[in-house]
Amino acid sequence: MLDKEQHEDKALASLVAALTAQGYAAAVTARPDQIPDHPLTVDAIVTIDGVDWAVEHSLLSREGRLVPATDEGERALQRPLEKIARQYGCALVVSYQPQTRENSSSYYPAVIELARAAASSGEPCFTSDSFTSVFIAPDSPAGQVALISFQTSTGNPLLSAQICEGIGTALARKFARQLKGAKDAGYPVMLLLDQERRPDSRNGTVWQAAHGSTVLAGIQPVLDRHPGIIDMLWWRPWGGTAVQLLSGTLPPPQGST
Incomplete structure (x- = not known):
């Protein structure tokens, strides 16, 4: 069955x-x-x-778009964010909203730059969408990145x-x-x-x-x-x-x- x-x-x-x-x-x-x-x-x-x-x-x-959008988000973000975390000797917790393909080309580079700003300053950084954010995780090993995806591609809470x-x-x-x-x-x-x-x-x-x-x-x-x-x-x-x-x-x- x-x-x-x-x-x-x-x-x-x-x-x-x-x-x-x-x-x-x-x-x-x-x-x-x-x-x-x-x-x-x-x-x-x-x-x-x-x-x-x-x-x-x-x-x-x-x-139905959420699974492929989340997969794409992980592919776009995980390695670049790990590189930033290693460069600055910290661990990052990054919240993001999975994007449809037409929006991903501008959104994910912006998340990466947000992470760079947080890692270089040691302070959390946010965007105006009220969800995308980057926090430093002081008790986690340097170079580690945890991705948290918002469970909608439209952003409606x-x-x-x-x-x-x-x-x-x-x-x-x-x-x-x-x-x-x-x-x-x-x-x-x-x-x-x-x-x-x-x-x-x-x-x-x-x-x-x-x-x-x-x-x-x-x-x-x-x-x-x-x-x-x-x-x-x-x-x-x-x-x-x-x-x-x-x-x-x-x-x-x-x-x-």
């Missing part, structure tokens, strides 16, 4: 566990995207108290904006295809947002978003463009926390008083 499918299985099991804990009879009863010629293309059918729900799973991934940057386009496609197809076929529809990183992927998730309101704000632009498609929105937080319902309601469990 592919790692992607294993990760989806764990997320769906967490959803079922949350529903079961609330008193519902819940189970994954089909995986349409793994069944040839199935009329639906969603990730799962979850049956809740006898009602079949179409469920689509989506990682809260960071934007808001976690909700980083969520939208990361999955907005892909999520909009899911709404227009998988989710709308299930809704048109008469199914109640559920979206499961997953903050847990998939082990086989270099791209991370926006795991710092610790509140459901932040996650909801991050995808609100997509919800606004596709009203009436999903009936419930669930969130699987990072770190093994129980799945949480962010929007929508279920009727009381069968047999409850």
Whole structure:
């Protein structure tokens, strides 16, 4: 089984566990995207108290450009900064923002010059973007450089904006295809947002978003463009926390008083 499918299985099991804990009879009863010629293309059918729900799973991934941009940043910065650190007999901690290719030719040389200024003066140096900075690390071996990359290539510090940057386009496609197809076929529809990183992927998730309101704000632009498609929105937080319902309601469990 592919790692992607294993990760989806764990997320769906967490959803079922949350529903079961609330008193519902819940189970994954089909995986349409793994069944040839199935009329639906969603990730799962979850049956809740006898009602079949179409469920689509989506990682809260960071934007796809971030991994290659970070790789390029490391290639552009690591050796020149180590050379500066050796030259001035110090260790450096350098925070930088990964750049798209069109911006990298001017940004990374500026970071190198900022590091030279810090190393020669012995004082920390900053730029006006509020993130790019160079600090001297007095307790680390001379010549050592630690790079800290800002987890967005746009520079927006808001976690909700980083969520939208990361999955907005892909999520909009899911709404227009998988989710709308299930809704048109008469199914109640559920979206499961997953903050847990998939082990086989270099791209991370926006795991710092610790509140459901932040996650909801991050995808609100997509919800606004596709009203009436999903009936419930669930969130699987990072770190093994129980799945949480962010929007929508279920009727009381069968047999409850």
